[in-house]
Amino acid sequence: GNSVTQMEGPVTLSEEAFLTINCTYTATGYPSLFWYVQYPGEGLQLLLKATKADDKGSNKGFEATYRKETTSFHLEKGSVQVSDSAVYFCALENTGGFKTIFGAGTRLFVKA
Amino acid sequence: EAGVAQSPRYKIIEKRQSVAFWCNPISGHATLYWYQQILGQGPKLLIQFQNNGVVDDSQLPKDRFSAERLKGVDSTLKIQPAKLEDSAVYLCASSSSGTDYEQYFGPGTRLTVT
Numbered sequence: 086g087n088s089v090t091q092m093e094g095p096v097t098l099s100e101e102a103f104l105t106i107n108c109t110y111t112a113t114g115y116p117s118l119f120w121y122v123q124y125p126g127e128g129l130q131l132l133l134k135a136t137k138a139d140d141k142g143s144n145k146g147f148e149a150t151y152r153k154e155t156t157s158f159h160l161e162k163g164s165v166q167v168s169d170s171a172v173y174f175c176a177l178e179n180t181g182g183f184k185t186i187f188g189a190g191t192r193l194f195v196k197a
Numbered sequence: 198e199a200g201v202a203q204s205p206r207y208k209i210i211e212k213r214q215s216v217a218f219w220c221n222p223i224s225g226h227a228t229l230y231w232y233q234q235i236l237g238q239g240p241k242l243l244i245q246f247q248n249n250g251v252v253d254d255s256q257l258p259k260d261r262f263s264a265e266r267l268k269g270v271d272s273t274l275k276i277q278p279a280k281l282e283d284s285a286v287y288l289c290a291s292s293s294s295g296t297d298y299e300q301y302f303g304p305g306t307r308l309t310v311t
Contacts, residue, residue, distance in 0.1 A: 089239075117298065127304075128201075128288070128302045128303060128304045128305060129240070129288065129290075129302040130301075130302065131299050131300070134299070174239050174240075176239075178298060184242055184245070184253050184255075185230070185242055185300065186242070187239030187240045187241070188239050189237070189238050189239050190237075190238070190239050
């Protein structure tokens with residue numbers, strides 16, 4: 086069945102460091118891929134998405150590229166800020182908008 | 198635009214008791230989702246509605262969980278009877294139909310079963 090695997094946390098970085106959170110997936114067909122973020126005390130919100138191979142999603146300085154050949158959708162940011170401290174979830178959705186599957190989440194701590 | 202509303206925000210019950218959660222999606226959103234998020238894990242889809250019909254309930258423990266979406270708007274999720282392992286945050290989300298399937302999440306209901 087479909088699944089999402091993301092790197093375990095927590096990840097602790099200093100401000101302005103480079104961030105990578107790895108995400109790989111297993112799926113049949115051509116799923117859409119997402120990164121959601123959950124800030125402390127807030128609900129889940131969409132950070133970025135990509136709907137087909139080689140698409141790059143970007144938002145708030147974060148980027149992720151849909152790599153079908155490596156079944157990956159790694160999240161990157163060139164310079165993190167303290168305000169980026171949150172839990173990040175990688176997710177996939179089957180074609181047609183059915184059955185979203187989330188990874189376990191990666192907690193990011195950014196120190197000033 | 199108002200977001201997804203959920204109530205209650207917190208609930209503590211004893212095992213074998215019943216509990217119900219309520220969700221009001223964003224106006225006009227045809228698709229509604231209920232997720233269970235156990236501490237330290239990602240959300241797991243329990244049930245997905247398209248208007249008032251069920252699209253997917255394959256991971257809903259139907260012996261104790263039930264959900265309905267009357268008139269294709271509000272939805273309730275019920276657990277009867279609750280078990281200790283049901284302790285989790287229950288998230289409701291909604292999305293519009295069409296090619297943009299972005300889901301908008303509510304704040305969740307944190308359930309503790311003692």
